[in-house]
Amino acid sequence: MAVHVIDEANRCLNCKKPLCRQGCPIQTAIPQMIQAFKEGDLNKAGEMVFENNPLSLVCSLVCNHEKQCEGHCILGKKGQPVHISSIENYISDTVFDQLKIDCMPKNGKKVAVIGAGPAGITIAILLTKKGYSVTIFDARDKVGGVLQYGIPEFRLPKSILERYKKKLLEIGVKIRPNTAIGTALEIKDLIRDGYQSIFIGTGVWRPKTLGVKGESLGNVHYAIDYLANPDAYHLGETIAIIGMGNSAMDVARTAIRHGARKVTLYARGTSGTASEHEMAYARLDGADFQFGMQIMEITDDGPVFGKVLHDEEGKPAGLGEDRVQIFADSTIISVSQGPKSKLVNTTEGLKASQNGLLMTDDKGQTTIPGIFASGDVVLGARTVVEAVAYSKTVAEAMDEYMKSKEE
Numbered sequence: 001m002a003v004h005v006i007d008e009a010n011r012c013l014n015c016k017k018p019l020c021r022q023g024c025p026i027q028t029a030i031p032q033m034i035q036a037f038k039e040g041d042l043n044k045a046g047e048m049v050f051e052n053n054p055l056s057l058v059c060s061l062v063c064n065h066e067k068q069c070e071g072h073c074i075l076g077k078k079g080q081p082v083h084i085s086s087i088e089n090y091i092s093d094t095v096f097d098q099l100k101i102d103c104m105p106k107n108g109k110k111v112a113v114i115g116a117g118p119a120g121i122t123i124a125i126l127l128t129k130k131g132y133s134v135t136i137f138d139a140r141d142k143v144g145g146v147l148q149y150g151i152p153e154f155r156l157p158k159s160i161l162e163r164y165k166k167k168l169l170e171i172g173v174k175i176r177p178n179t180a181i182g183t184a185l186e187i188k189d190l191i192r193d194g195y196q197s198i199f200i201g202t203g204v205w206r207p208k209t210l211g212v213k214g215e216s217l218g219n220v221h222y223a224i225d226y227l228a229n230p231d232a233y234h235l236g237e238t239i240a241i242i243g244m245g246n247s248a249m250d251v252a253r254t255a256i257r258h259g260a261r262k263v264t265l266y267a268r269g270t271s272g273t274a275s276e277h278e279m280a281y282a283r284l285d286g287a288d289f290q291f292g293m294q295i296m297e298i299t300d301d302g303p304v305f306g307k308v309l310h311d312e313e314g315k316p317a318g319l320g321e322d323r324v325q326i327f328a329d330s331t332i333i334s335v336s337q338g339p340k341s342k343l344v345n346t347t348e349g350l351k352a353s354q355n356g357l358l359m360t361d362d363k364g365q366t367t368i369p370g371i372f373a374s375g376d377v378v379l380g381a382r383t384v385v386e387a388v389a390y391s392k393t394v395a396e397a398m399d400e401y402m403k404s405k406e407e
């Protein structure tokens with residue numbers, strides 16, 4: 001039975017100090033949104049939410065609500081919190097296609113956005129509203145970044161991203177797909193061609209490696225590569241997944257939907273790093289979890305682990321001597337991602353820290369004036385709502401920068 005959003009909205013206490021809002025990383029005006037919904041004014045509710053968070057339709061589906069808005073709802077202290085995400089989703093989904101985004105008249109200035117993920121889409125919408133002419137460049141053929149090529153369809157329908165693309169085109173954003181900047185075209189070409197400011201929202205697409213023997217074997221893959229196009233892989237029936245974060249849960253659930261019979265996730269520690277819900281769903285779908293397993297190498301037969309020993313307090317205390325060969329048709333490594341270095345390598349003066357993340361000031365300006373960045377390429381692998389929230393600040397800073405150039 002679906003959640004009845006009307007009943008959920010009626011349960012909202014409209015608290016004077018709304019903790020739900022405090023728990024939301026982008027401070028959605030939840031009580032006001034619910035109030036407008038109860039008054040039957042869906043358009044007002046939708047516009048309000050979109051104005052604050054252009055990716056509200058996505059966030060209503062993929063945010064970690066149990067830790068954020070719903071996790072802070074006062075009703076959750078003794079019972080069930082209001083199902084805020086479903087209300088926000090109902091509003092955003094109903095209103096999105098009709099939503100009219102008011103844009104100021106064109107001011108004659110061009111902005112280049114590199115990357116069509118949540119960060120790039122946010123910047124494109126916000127700066128187009130301010131009158132800038134925005135062109136988005138993306139290395140891939142579709143918009144959305146991880147939303148398109150990482151989060152599986154059963155969690156986030158791809159049709160939503162088509163609707164975003166339509167909206168972007170509707171407000172006049174130009175999109176250049178299949179155009180990785182830092183290859184044929186470089187940032188210096190964008191500067192030459194008159195873009196007054198450039199935004200980098202290229203995310204983190206280089207899988208972190210384990211550095212163990214066997215990682216290059218034919219039966220071993222990286223999570224982010226697999227999720228980009230699961231149909232391209234022939235994994236077999238038994239899958240071992242190294243890592244227990246949210247991406248690993250997506251891999252497990254996707255593999256099961258693609259015919260894998262036995263999927264096991266392995267972690268070195270005593271618990272996973274994925275959200276409780278994601279782990280619970282993976283378990284429900286049929287995945288198993290094994291803890292205290294340190295990967296040692298991967299063979300043609302599958303991964304080989306050492307067992308992590310624990311002291312009396314449960315703290316890790318080295319490895320046992322035995323090695324355990326697990327038999328798996330395929331092993332998928334899911335231990336996070338870092339940024340690719342294409343842009344840094346091809347752009348003089350653009351600096352990254354040791355881990356490859358772009359260096360910026362607190363408003364997102366990189367080491368080159370006029371070039372800004374936000375999202376995962378600055379913060380490291382984080383969340384959609386954080387990429388959007390940060391990009392709001394950066395859009396303001398880009399606007400200020402371009403205005404300052406007028407004087």
Ligand SMILES: Cc1cc2nc3c(=O)[nH]c(=O)nc-3n(C[C@H](O)[C@H](O)[C@H](O)COP(=O)(O)OP(=O)(O)OC[C@H]3O[C@@H](n4cnc5c(N)ncnc54)[C@H](O)[C@@H]3O)c2cc1C
Binds near residue numbers: 116137144227
């Ligand atoms: C499997 C997986 C599941 C996730 N699930 C969730 C979730 O449920 N909820 C949540 O909040 N977060 C989730 N995240 C994290 C979230 O998706 C990211 O934090 C978010 O997408 C970051 O947005 P971004 O715009 O910075 O980068 P990205 O989404 O990575 O987008 C970057 C874009 O830049 C493009 N690009 C890269 N290099 C270039 C170049 N040189 N030239 C042109 N284009 C380029 C890429 O093709 C991509 O389209 C998940 C991440 C993964 C990997």
